[in-house]
Amino acid sequence: MALVLQSVLKRVAVDTRPLGVAPYRRLLLGQGVSFIGFQLTSVAVSAQVYDITHSSLWVGLLGPANLIPLVVFGLWGGAVADAVDRRKLLLMGSVVAWLATAALLLHAWAGLDNVYLMLAIVAVQSTGFAVTAPTRSAIIPRLVAADRVAAANTLNFLISSVGTVVGPLLAGIVLAKAGYAAAYLIDALLFGAGFYAAVRLPRLAPVGEVSRPGLRSVVDGLRYIATRPIVMMSFVVDIIAMAFALPRALYPELTAERFGGSPVAFGWLSASLAIGAVAAGLVSGWVGRVRRQGVALTVVIALWGLTVAAAAFAQPLWLIVALLAVGGAIDLVSSVWRQTILQTYAPDEMRGRMQGVFMVVVAGGPRLGDLRAGATAGAFGLVPAWAGGGLLCAAIVLVAGLSIPAFRNYDAVRDGLARR
Template sequence: MVRVLDRVRHVALDVRPLSVAPYRRLWAAEAVSSIGVQLTAVAVSVQVYDITGRSFWVGVLGAVGLVPLVLLGLFGGALADALDRRKLVLVSATCGWLCTIGLLLNDLTGLDSLPLLLLLVAVQSGAFAVSQPTLGAIIPRLLPPDLVPSANTLAFTTFNLSSVTGPLLASLLLSVGSYRLAYAGDALLFTVMLYAVVRLPAIPPAHDVASPGWRSVVEGLRFIATRPVLLLSFGVDIIAMVLAMPRAMFPQAAHDWFGAQQDAGWLYASIALGAVLGGLSSGWIGRVRRQGVALVTAVVCWGLAVAAAGLARQLWVAVLLLAVAGSADLVSAVYRQTILQVYAPDEMRGRMQGVFTVVVAGGPRLGDLRAGASVGLVGLGGAWVGGGLACAVLVVVLALAFPALLAYSAVARGSASDSVAE
């Protein structure tokens, strides 16, 4: 019995980072507040369509959020390297929370103003673009380097779980009430995040840094350009999302291949479900030393699993294969984030996380564009399967042509003096 329990612990989700109180509070707060973020994301999209009656404006909703995400994601990272990270998260998170309150008031007053909705979503996206890289830069200051992979696995697993439960809860709230219930739920849940940030210790810059500005942003980009490991880690992620992300094809696949439009919901949920299951059995991730090889392998598995799902003509087979892809994507995301957090010095971590946020958020949107355009050229099956195969092949070619990433091994970068956890 003891041997069985030891084997379970060997593969189960590593929860050792939760023994550090500041990280534990922050993790729990992100897990709860992420559900609220999903509530608002669904509600505001439905409300925009209800006001306009056109999917075009739902697309515009995504576009107005992308511009501040890219610009402030880069600049927010520079701020995170120059200011107290606790204070910066508190200010930006409060700004995002006030935008949610604005969405709630817009519905409660019956104003239903489309320009106001678009403005609030744009500001909220900008606040997220500042808070997210700052939070990512905080983690290595709270934990020793050997626990960073496990912390990232916990974070990505809970995020994917919220990506499943949040939209389902939003559907329930919208069916029994109105948009105000979803917005109120988000506002209430996000107060947990504000409390966790208030409880964090002060996290001032660990080293002397230049004043935040676009020159500082350029310095961060130059740092990436001269570090092949970081540059390649971003490159494989862009390849994975742009070439192999199939979600824009889910509605047509549900109609053409599986015969029921509502089956698209299973397809949308499958990748996140796979990531959750992968996270629950991820105890081995933190013990891998050849993290560069593991990252490349995970992205290749993602591409091949997506391609295989594009050959399936039974819904359960497609869902299963997409779940495998989601599990591989979780592993890829954990190693990319870990390499970025541990490889970069603390005075660069904010800017690195800013670029990471831009790539992670922007890549799938470019992938949607690629998928939609490809269907018109080579058909649904060709666009889906071809994208997955192209991803796998191109990542292998890139890794072999530039072996720095394959040679990367986990190292105990940083020092005890960086830590602020108590």
């Protein structure tokens, strides 16, 4: 019995073999530590902007301040990552992000309370993130063996999910005890772990055909996506999942209607998806062994939509959180497969641009989802907006995913890893 249990645990426990590669291990741990600081700053900025303005509109303007640089420099940064040493680009983008954090620290210390300056600094910080995120992702297939890319991506999403839980919780304590400047100072210090990991990376010069970074290079990347159904659909299914089913913008209304506006209830709702992602990451050993990733993606995103829809009808807080946590677990699995398809199907000279588009989709999809949820809730009510979005997501992704033969029949070994 003990041997059977040990065998089962070995198959389902998170695959840690990529940690045997020292550069990847340093990159992962450095990213994990610095991401806690990034989340800490994100919460602190929102709180400080509201403290200065007493306006949710100004807090909402942090969205475009983040998104516009992510779109512009995410695409540009991905193109540059295909044409230069990725280690150097990661270092340069990291310095830009760190300088922005230092500027927030100085702004708080000086007591300037200038919301326009804060929005500008946030835009600069987002620019640095837009360059580093696709570059870091494009580096992974150069560090680990082809058959361990999925496991490496799982570890990446797991460590990010942990940061998404720990960072906001830490922010609550720091802001209550020490204020905004302390939060930014902690972020600036934690950043050092990620920077050290980047410094220790080996040289990562471009391989294959190198194109000059610029608008033409970006267009070439977009043309590549448009002519590869497998790659295109990996983006489409993500947009469907986030734009139709993400209920995040409805948490405040749900909290007010069912839980008397309780901050504790709102906190649990806000953390629910990340809690599920962390739990799924710990038992994700099977994820990398799935070969038919196209059809698997279609099925799990349909399940995501149905799970979100079910949460709309649940009444007890614990049940809503549990259903959303299941959704978060599903989202982690789908994220791993989408990322793995991009990293193993696309050639190395395209990976930076693919990761740039991936980041734009990952950043833009949830914001489209927020807009969709808020607009439909205003027109039709909370439950129809929440549940209807989930049901539409399930229906649309099944039609889209199963109607494209190349995506439906995609085999990670035959069509992905074999291409390397």
